[in-house]
Structure formats: structure tokens, C-alpha cells
Amino acid sequence: MNPYELANQLADALSMHPDIQRLKQLKMRIRNQQAAKEMMDDFFEKQKALAAMYEAGHAPTPAQMSEIRHLAQVLGGHPLCKEYIDLEIKVAGLITEIQQIIGEPLRIATWYSEIQ
Numbered sequence: 001m002n003p004y005e006l007a008n009q010l011a012d013a014l015s016m017h018p019d020i021q022r023l024k025q026l027k028m029r030i031r032n033q034q035a036a037k038e039m040m041d042d043f044f045e046k047q048k049a050l051a052a053m054y055e056a057g058h059a060p061t062p063a064q065m066s067e068i069r070h071l072a073q074v075l076g077g078h079p080l081c082k083e084y085i086d087l088e089i090k091v092a093g094l095i096t097e098i099q100q101i102i103g104e105p106l107r108i109a110t111w112y113s114e115i116q
Helices: 003-016 018-031 034-055 062-076 079-109
Strands: none
Touching (some): 034 062, 034 079, 062 079
């Protein structure tokens, strides 16, 4: 078995997965609604900035956390945005499970796994 071929087959299978197909549809619908697109853009820009802060070892301010919570609540009130975010979380779970399966041979074969 060639792992590269299998990885390409996995990529093809994922692109056809119903949840990923639905994400694509929702993304297009949201992009066609200016207000929804702007809300999503704002939320994900703020989320990306918070992630960068955490990676740099900095904690966000209470105001920044309040703002992201508020944006999440606003998005939760928009049916398309809510469905998109819920589905994105579900797909992230699927990807995490796949990564765990793929990583299992490394966990068994490496010394590093012994000290964790």
C-alpha cells in the first residue's frame, strides 16, 4: 500500500462527504448575503487574532473575550451562520478522529510516545 495514494483517496472521500458538501453549499449561500458574510468575516478575523495571541503566550483582555462571545451569540441567531458553524465543528471532530487513526502507527513506533 502506497501511503500517498491512500492519502489522495482519503482526500477524495472527504471532498465527497455529505457534511463537507453541505459546508461548501452554506459557504456559498452566506457569501451571497452581505450581512451574513460580514458577520462571519468579523467573527473569524477576531477568532484568528485570539488564536495568535494565545500562540504568542498572551491572554486576551476581558473586553476581547466579551466581544467574541457577543459575535458568537449574534451568529447563533442567524440560521445559515449557525448551521455553518455547527457543521464546521462537526467536521473538525471528524478530522480529529481521522488524525488519531493516522497517527496511531507513529504512537506505537516512536520513543516520544513512551514519555507522554
